[in-house]
Amino acid sequence: MSSSIQEKFGRKMPWLFGKSIRIPKVNYPVYREGQMTLPTPGRSLILLATYIFLFWLMAGGIYLNIRDSIALGQDASQNVMWLYPSTSEAFIIESIVAAVLMFIGGTGFIILYQSTKHAYNYSYAVKLLIIGITAVVAGFSLLQYMIAVKTGTFKT
Secondary structure, eight states, X not given: OOHHHHHHHTTTOHHHHSSSOOOOOOOOOOOOTTOOOOOOTTSOHHHHHHHXXXXXXXXXXXXXXXOSSOOOSBOTTOOBOSSOSSTTOOOHHHHHHHHHHHHHHHXXXXXXXXXXXXXXXXXXXXXXXHHHHHHHHHHHHHHHHHHHHHHTSSOO
């Protein structure tokens, strides 16, 4: 090797042209147990307003606002009813329960997404995966049960 190359590059890259080999150190990220980040409404008022608006939409807020009369959950003889007998109408409580179940399913999908961020922490990722799948399946199954009872294909 010529002395001009050693003088030109040797000071800038001593691990390449020096007498001893210097191997660069790789800094791996540190993963902590139980660190799950969710979009929290406490940090942003706009996010809280968005969640409230989405809940209102999922509960059928537009439908409930344009109806002439609001059904609160009683039949003609003042007996409490949870599900309206027709599929084209709904009680307010029925709409709220359906919206809560949709939010449970949506939260399950967020938790499933969070489990992919913890690939190096296998046990924590598996826990999040199980919780997420359970929330998605529970929300979907309970909504299907409500629809089946409402349409009359499943008798209680």
